[in-house]
Amino acid sequence: MLNKKIILITGGGNGLGLGMVDVFVSLGAFVIAVDIDEKAAAKLQKYNRLKQSVDFVRVDISSSSEVLQLKNYIVDKYHYIDGLVNNAAKMHSAGFFDSTLEEFDSVINLNLKSVFYMSQAFSKLMSENRKGAIVNVSSTHTKATLPGHEIYAACKAGIAGLTRSMALSLGKHGVRVNTLSPGLIETDKIVKHINSTPGLTKAYSQMSPTNQNNSVADVANVAAFLLSDNARAINGADIVVDQGESVQAYNIEQFGICVRENARCE
Numbered sequence: 001m002l003n004k005k006i007i008l009i010t011g012g013g014n015g016l017g018l019g020m021v022d023v024f025v026s027l028g029a030f031v032i033a034v035d036i037d038e039k040a041a042a043k044l045q046k047y048n049r050l051k052q053s054v055d056f057v058r059v060d061i062s063s064s065s066e067v068l069q070l071k072n073y074i075v076d077k078y079h080y081i082d083g084l085v086n087n088a089a090k091m092h093s094a095g096f097f098d099s100t101l102e103e104f105d106s107v108i109n110l111n112l113k114s115v116f117y118m119s120q121a122f123s124k125l126m127s128e129n130r131k132g133a134i135v136n137v138s139s140t141h142t143k144a145t146l147p148g149h150e151i152y153a154a155c156k157a158g159i160a161g162l163t164r165s166m167a168l169s170l171g172k173h174g175v176r177v178n179t180l181s182p183g184l185i186e187t188d189k190i191v192k193h194i195n196s197t198p199g200l201t202k203a204y205s206q207m208s209p210t211n212q213n214n215s216v217a218d219v220a221n222v223a224a225f226l227l228s229d230n231a232r233a234i235n236g237a238d239i240v241v242d243q244g245e246s247v248q249a250y251n252i253e254q255f256g257i258c259v260r261e262n263a264r265c266e
């Protein structure tokens with residue numbers, strides 16, 4: 001599906017980003033994985049033992065000057081890219097009254113501003129070939145969120161708006177832009193948290209109508225589709241990947257009783 005495509009991904013060293021590297025390489029892509037975490041380079045070396053398919057570049061994407069250096073590096077070494085995944089972000093949750101403006105700036109710089117200038121830098125490159133795709137990783141927190149997640153939810157909702165407008169600006173240059181909004185993903189970090197918190201395994205397993213959480217590969221496969229030519233008609237969309245969790249008003253099974261008059265309860 002991604003044969004010989006050059007895909008640039010931010011936050012490719014851990015979690016969902018690392019899972020995407022795995023899936024994209026298995027589908028024939030060459031991946032440029034960008035991450036601030038230098039230790040991640042070691043994890044990606046296995047791909048190059050098999051064949052030269054991943055280039056790790058240490059970049060802090062919240063710095064616009066480092067993004068410019070990355071662009072120069074890619075232009076010199078590869079000349080073009082076929083796809084960009086804006087995936088790197090940090091979670092932020094704190095009491096609403098405790099959150100500071102410094103935190104707001106720091107989270108928005110990484111989670112939203114970087115999506116803007118990464119997209120601006122690399123869509124220019126893709127538009128020179130009149131072909132390319134951008135996938136912006138958002139979250140179901142754009143629609144249904146939690147107390148204390150104001151800054152994170154604002155960034156993720158910002159991504160959805162940014163994506164729609166970019167889809168309109170870039171469509172005529174041959175570049176498609178879509179949002180990918182996952183629900184909970186069982187990354188190593190999340191699994192560790194679930195396993196160390198009593199009761200969380202049961203609670204999370206009951207959140208969705210499928211009684212399952214997303215695996216990293218579940219979400220990475222959808223990103224691969226959006227980057228591929230099979231998705232050539234999809235532009236400006238927000239693809240929700242959450243096992244159906246966000247369309248459910250509440251989980252009836254958690255009540256254990258029939259909550260609506262005349263409803264058929266099984």
Ligand SMILES: NC(=O)c1ccc[n+]([C@@H]2O[C@H](COP(=O)([O-])OP(=O)(O)OC[C@H]3O[C@@H](n4cnc5c(N)ncnc54)[C@H](O)[C@@H]3O)[C@@H](O)[C@H]2O)c1
Pocket residue numbers: 010011012013014015016017034035036037040059060061062086087088089090091110137138139140181182183184185186187189190
């Ligand atoms: N895990 C979930 O349940 C979940 C659910 C919905 C959406 N998401 C979204 O998926 C994406 C990936 O999340 P994850 O759970 O894999 O996160 P993660 O924390 O496991 O990985 C994020 C990666 O981004 C890198 N990174 C952080 N700051 C950076 C910077 N300044 N420059 C470059 N790289 C940087 C980190 O080093 C890390 O490798 C995020 O956009 C997140 O909001 C995650």
